Amino acid sequence: MTSLSSSTLTTTGNGLDRSGTSAEGTGSGRPKKSPVLSAVKSVAKHVLLIAAGLLMLYPLLWMAVSSLRPNDLIFRQPGLWLKTLHVQNYSEGWTALAQPFGRYLLNSAIVVIGAIVGNLVSCSLAAYAFARLRFKGRKIWFAIMLLTIMLPVHVVVVPQYILFSQLGWVNTFWPLVLPKFLATDAFFVFLMVQFIRGIPRDLDEAARIDGCGHLKIFWHVILPLMLPALATTAIFTFIWTWNDFFTALIYLTSPDMFTVPVALRSFIDSTGGSNWGAMFAMSIVSLLPVFFAFLFGQKFLIKGISTTGIK
Amino acid sequence: MSVVGELNSLRRPKGAKKGEKEESPDNKAGYLFLAPWLIGLFLITIGPMLASLYLSFTDYNLIQPPEWIGLDNFHRMLGDSRLLNSLKVTFTYVFVSVPLQLALALLIALVLDRGMRGLAFYRSVFYLPSLLGSSVAIAILWRQIFGTSGLVNQVLGHLGVQSPPGWISNPDTALSTIILLHVWTFGSPMIIFLAGLRQIPRMYYEAAEVDGAGTLTRFSKITLPLLSPIIFFNLVLQIIGAFQSFTQAFIVSGGSGGPSDSTMFYTLYLYQKGFGQFDMGYASALAWLLLVIIAAFTVINFIAAKYWVFYDD
Numbered sequence: 001m002t003s004l005s006s007s008t009l010t011t012t013g014n015g016l017d018r019s020g021t022s023a024e025g026t027g028s029g030r031p032k033k034s035p036v037l038s039a040v041k042s043v044a045k046h047v048l049l050i051a052a053g054l055l056m057l058y059p060l061l062w063m064a065v066s067s068l069r070p071n072d073l074i075f076r077q078p079g080l081w082l083k084t085l086h087v088q089n090y091s092e093g094w095t096a097l098a099q100p101f102g103r104y105l106l107n108s109a110i111v112v113i114g115a116i117v118g119n120l121v122s123c124s125l126a127a128y129a130f131a132r133l134r135f136k137g138r139k140i141w142f143a144i145m146l147l148t149i150m151l152p153v154h155v156v157v158v159p160q161y162i163l164f165s166q167l168g169w170v171n172t173f174w175p176l177v178l179p180k181f182l183a184t185d186a187f188f189v190f191l192m193v194q195f196i197r198g199i200p201r202d203l204d205e206a207a208r209i210d211g212c213g214h215l216k217i218f219w220h221v222i223l224p225l226m227l228p229a230l231a232t233t234a235i236f237t238f239i240w241t242w243n244d245f246f247t248a249l250i251y252l253t254s255p256d257m258f259t260v261p262v263a264l265r266s267f268i269d270s271t272g273g274s275n276w277g278a279m280f281a282m283s284i285v286s287l288l289p290v291f292f293a294f295l296f297g298q299k300f301l302i303k304g305i306s307t308t309g310i311k
Numbered sequence: 312m313s314v315v316g317e318l319n320s321l322r323r324p325k326g327a328k329k330g331e332k333e334e335s336p337d338n339k340a341g342y343l344f345l346a347p348w349l350i351g352l353f354l355i356t357i358g359p360m361l362a363s364l365y366l367s368f369t370d371y372n373l374i375q376p377p378e379w380i381g382l383d384n385f386h387r388m389l390g391d392s393r394l395l396n397s398l399k400v401t402f403t404y405v406f407v408s409v410p411l412q413l414a415l416a417l418l419i420a421l422v423l424d425r426g427m428r429g430l431a432f433y434r435s436v437f438y439l440p441s442l443l444g445s446s447v448a449i450a451i452l453w454r455q456i457f458g459t460s461g462l463v464n465q466v467l468g469h470l471g472v473q474s475p476p477g478w479i480s481n482p483d484t485a486l487s488t489i490i491l492l493h494v495w496t497f498g499s500p501m502i503i504f505l506a507g508l509r510q511i512p513r514m515y516y517e518a519a520e521v522d523g524a525g526t527l528t529r530f531s532k533i534t535l536p537l538l539s540p541i542i543f544f545n546l547v548l549q550i551i552g553a554f555q556s557f558t559q560a561f562i563v564s565g566g567s568g569g570p571s572d573s574t575m576f577y578t579l580y581l582y583q584k585g586f587g588q589f590d591m592g593y594a595s596a597l598a599w600l601l602l603v604i605i606a607a608f609t610v611i612n613f614i615a616a617k618y619w620v621f622y623d624d
Contacts, residue, residue: 042428045422046428046429049422049423049433052419052437053433053436053437056436056437056439056440056495057436057439057440059452059456059462060439060440060443060452062462063452074455075460075465076465077465078462078465078466078469121347122347122348122351123348125344125345125346125347125348126344126345126347126348128344129340129341129342129344129345129348130345133337133340133341133344134336134337134341135336135337135338135340135341135342135345136336136338136341138341139321141345141349142321143318143321144352145348145352146314146317146318146321147318148352148356149314150314150547150548150551150605150609151356151602152551152554152555152598152601152602152605153555154555154578154581154597154598154601154602155359155360155363155598155599155601155602156355156356156359156360156363156598157359157585157598158359158363158366158585158591158594158595158598159358159359159360159362159363159366159595160355160359161585161586162362162373162591163359165373179351179355181347181351182347182348182350182351182352182354182355183347183348183351184351184355184356186348187314189348190314190317213340214337214340214344218344239442240445242446243443243445243446243447245445245446245447245557245558245561245562246557246558246582249561249582249586250582250586260447261446261447261448261558262447264447264448264451265447265561265562267451268451268454268562268565276455279451280451280452280455283447283448283449283451283452284448286446286447286448287443287446287448287449290442290443290446291439291443294435294439294442298435301438301442302434302438302502305499305502305503306502306503306505306506307313307506308313308314309313309314309315309503309544309545309548
């Protein structure tokens with residue numbers, strides 16, 4: 001797990017040679033590569049990558065730019081330059097729905113914070129048990145935990161809905177938050193298990209000899225050392241919960257409870273999907289938190305994804 | 312080790328580590344720490360699974376109590392042409408978008424492999440869409456981009472194409488736009504490929520080069536076999552994920568799965584039955600069929616893996 005960041009960008013010195021090697025054609029064989037040729041190849045590679053990257057980001061950039069254009073120009077300008085700033089889209093979008101958009105941001109924030117706290121607490125407890133404690137049935141529970149990672153949510157969603165509606169929880173945040181306190185996002189349990197396995201056992205054994213119980217070892221030894229895994233979990237939980245549409249669509253029925261994705265969806269209904277300027281403006285508003293989470297949490301996101309393959 | 316690798320290794324019993332002295336078992340502590348997860352497992356996962364299995368044999372609309380109808384829901388499926396169509400749409404989506412996405416992810420990962428200048432920058436650029444791709448905002452963007460007067464058609468217009476098609480209003484092209492959206496989010500498998508590529512010892516390539524192996528030979532004899540567990544892992548997870556796609560089709564089609572059911576993903580149909588018409592028995596039967604399909608694909612994948620996945624250990 002830790003090998004990733006250390007080797008990320010260390011080889012800039014001979015970077016050219018190496019990339020040249022891997023891109024070398026089949027014919028010419030090994031004898032002394034010409035530095036000019038490999039430099040040309042390297043430049044070509046970067047040009048292609050930058051072009052591909054621009055193509056990838058173009059839709060996003062275009063949406064950002066279009067959110068500042070009047071509606072009629074959105075339909076006529078594929079370019080990324082702006083002549084005037086039509087900031088009205090933002091004020092229009094903010095008030096276009098039943099509630100001001102701030103309400104939806106607040107709702108999303110409540111759900112996201114609940115989900116993060118829930119995942120951090122419940123997943124770390126379970127992970128400590130799986131990684132460090134010996135108890136009967138550990139292997140079987142662990143296998144079940146791994147299997148639940150792959151379980152489609154649809155096979156449980158109907159009875160869950162019935163359960164939560166009988167508890168009177170439809171149109172509350174409970175169905176979105178409570179499961180997180182019960183470690184239902186099992187990939188985070190797995191991620192944390194992987195991480196704890198990398199922490200030397202000597203540390204908790206020493207603590208045990210000093211007379212610490214498991215709760216103390218967990219709290220004073222393991223948790224502080226697994227901060228990177230906790231950060232990874234928090235950031236992924238943030239992004240996924242922020243983006244979660246399906247659960248919110250099912251459980252949240254009145255506009256004052258809507259989270260951002262459901263609110264965005266109701267734009268299509270309320271404007272007939274025609275007020276693109278306002279829709280884009282609020283879409284950008286809804287993407288910004290994810291974008292910043294990405295910006296500041298990249299290191300954790302990339303580590304998390306390459307160790308567990310969580311999407 | 313990945314989730315899939317871990318599952319794989321659970322099948323083969325590891326040599327019993329007798330060297331480790333049996334400590335006193337922590338049964339009580341173990342179950343205490345596991346308690347939240349266990350409660351969740353039974354209350355939020357296994358309980359509802361069993362309930363949904365039961366409901367799949369009933370007719371239930373949330374108001375009247377469930378009525379046992381035996382296999383009727385499953386018989387009904389056979390004659391449900393919209394369901395069969397949604398299966399066709401979903402299979403097409405899975406079979407086209409997953410290989411395309413993984414191929415692109417692998418290609419870019421190979422280009423970005425070790426020693427690449429600006430790796431961190433490129434990795435971020437290619438990864439970002441996969442974080443945003445599942446959001447409603449991006450689905451709304453896609454709706455515009457491929458709308459009749461959307462971005463794509465503006466560009467085509469500038470290139471002189473007369474009356475380009477209305478991509479999402481045309482049943483022949485609507486699904487392709489969602490496939491493209493999925494392919495666009497190749498960043499996360501790419502990251503996994505990059506991590507896998509880094510594990511391949513450099514000296515293998517150097518040795519092969521000394522033996523005169525060309526790029527293609529090195530790729531097919533070293534990279535592919537050593538990367539095969541990672542490819543397998545990505546394949547399994549992406550297939551499972553793709554079968555469950557929902558948001559994009561929902562938003563792009565305005566919740567209808569249209570035009571002419573051409574974007575009626577399986578999960579969208581399930582949603583309409585369960586939460587649109589409150590046909591909960593039928594929706595549960597659909598959910599179990601989905602589980603069976605996904606499980607079947609996963610098992611087939613694991614069986615097929617014996618023939619092409621190369622484990623180093």
